Amino acid sequence: MGQMVQKKHLFAWKRIPLALQIALAIILAILVGNLLSTQAVTNTALISNLAIPCNLILKALRALATPLIMLAVLHAFLTADIPGRSGRRLTVLLLTNTTVAIFIGLLVANLLKPGSWGRISPPSGTEATGKTLDPWGLVQDIIPDSILKPLVDNNVIQLIFISLAFGIVLRALKAQQIEEGKTYYQAIEGVITILFEAVIRILHWIIALVPLAVFGIVAKTVALQGFAPFKSLGAFIIAVLLALSLQACYYLLRVKFGSWVTPKNFLAGGSEALLTAFSTASSTATTPITFEALLHKIGLRESSASLGALVGSNFNNDGTALYEAMSALFIAQVLGLHLSLPQQLIVVVTAIFASVGAAGIPEAGLVTMTLVFTSVGLPTEYIALLVTVDWFLDRCRTAINVMGDMTVSCLLDGKKRLIMNIDS
Numbered sequence: 108m109g110q111m112v113q114k115k116h117l118f119a120w121k122r123i124p125l126a127l128q129i130a131l132a133i134i135l136a137i138l139v140g141n142l143l144s145t146q147a148v149t150n151t152a153l154i155s156n157l158a159i160p161c162n163l164i165l166k167a168l169r170a171l172a173t174p175l176i177m178l179a180v181l182h183a184f185l186t187a188d189i190p191g192r193s194g195r196r197l198t199v200l201l202l203t204n205t206t207v208a209i210f211i212g213l214l215v216a217n218l219l220k221p222g223s224w225g226r227i228s229p230p231s232g233t234e235a236t237g238k239t240l241d242p243w244g245l246v247q248d249i250i251p252d253s254i255l256k257p258l259v260d261n262n263v264i265q266l267i268f269i270s271l272a273f274g275i276v277l278r279a280l281k282a283q284q285i286e287e288g289k290t291y292y293q294a295i296e297g298v299i300t301i302l303f304e305a306v307i308r309i310l311h312w313i314i315a316l317v318p319l320a321v322f323g324i325v326a327k328t329v330a331l332q333g334f335a336p337f338k339s340l341g342a343f344i345i346a347v348l349l350a351l352s353l354q355a356c357y358y359l360l361r362v363k364f365g366s367w368v369t370p371k372n373f374l375a376g377g378s379e380a381l382l383t384a385f386s387t388a389s390s391t392a393t394t395p396i397t398f399e400a401l402l403h404k405i406g407l408r409e410s411s412a413s414l415g416a417l418v419g420s421n422f423n424n425d426g427t428a429l430y431e432a433m434s435a436l437f438i439a440q441v442l443g444l445h446l447s448l449p450q451q452l453i454v455v456v457t458a459i460f461a462s463v464g465a466a467g468i469p470e471a472g473l474v475t476m477t478l479v480f481t482s483v484g485l486p487t488e489y490i491a492l493l494v495t496v497d498w499f500l501d502r503c504r505t506a507i508n509v510m511g512d513m514t515v516s517c518l519l520d521g522k523k524r525l526i527m528n529i530d531s
């Protein structure tokens with residue numbers, strides 16, 4: 108009987124949308140944190156234990172990051188339909204857009220310095236190790252000592268290198284076998300697809316626990332440090348929103364000057380996709396709506412719409428890249444550490460790779476962010492602070508991710524409209 112009541116409660120809780128669960132967790136945590144603050148001096152060790160769920164969740168996310176990136180890249184290469192030369196054009200467009208996004212993020216973070224609005228002392232033993240940029244070393248480091256080492260070390264650059272190599276080869280083998288009427292490739296395609304889905308399902312379990320993590324970390328922070336750390340989070344939210352808006356303006360300018368679509372039609376035709384992205388926080392879930400909007404509401408050729416929204420979207424997460432770079436800088440500022448220009452360049456490179464590897468699902472950016480932090484020696488424990496605002500910022504960056512896919516499609520469609528599509 109008791110078990111049935113428990114099950115019923117669990118079911119009712121699961122039906123509350125994640126964003127609302129997190130909001131409730133924050134309110135409850137503030138109340139509990141305030142109550143506990145009177146014990147801050149006498150019971151510090153006990154109160155610190157409230158951070159345990161958050162630390163465990165971050166550990167699980169770190170562990171999942173590498174298989175997720177590897178499977179996402181392999182899956183995209185094996186299943187996406189990329190016609191000949193367009194592949195190169197697509198790659199150039201994706202790379203430029205992502206690089207611009209990261210530079211915008213770093214510029215805004217450097218100018219506004221949101222992390223210096225409040226200061227938190229670093230936990231003992233978690234200092235930034237101050238890695239500096241060694242371009243030649245970086246190139247040499249791309250090739251791993253062994254195939255499995257990047258998986259063990261969570262080295263994202265080496266991992267993407269290996270995944271791209273295997274992805275390209277498997278794709279070529281698949282094409283060759285199809286030509287020869289062979290079907291061996293189906294076995295490996297099936298395994299990769301099912302493993303990719305399995306990792307995403309496990310990720311969903313972890314995400315379901317995020318409200319618990321938020322509760323613990325907010326209650327602990329309020330109890331031990333009051334509201335000072337959250338003051339700088341407010342500044343961070345403003346800075347991220349500003350940077351994402353600048354990126355949106357950049358897209359509109361590119362669409363205006365690089366395609367036949369007017370920014371007004373772009374926004375009007377794509378509004379449904381952008382709103383869906385905001386409300387689901389998943390660019391993958393939004394994909395069919397993006398594709399449909401590009402094809403019928405804006406009127407692009409089918410090839411351009413599918414390349415940008417179906418193929419590109421697997422690799423193109425400009426909003427995520429911008430956010431990850433800003434987060435690294437923000438946490439460095441919060442800790443009073445200075446990330447030098449060479450270190451920020453490392454952030455640029457790893458954020459590009461990390462965003463390529465981020466899956467189009469809620470909170471995926473948090474997973475790959477751990478890799479950006481590690482690359483410049485920032486303590487990943489501080490990502491816990493960002494978890495509290497991630498449910499909102501995730502939605503905003505997802506909308507920009509989708510807007511990026513739409514922009515790429517428009518640019519691929521060129522400056523001349525295909526008349527046939529007008530009526531379709």
Ligand code: ASP
Binds near residue numbers: 391426427469471501
């Ligand atoms: N939620 C984002 C997306 O689906 C990924 C991220 O977490 O940054 O595009």
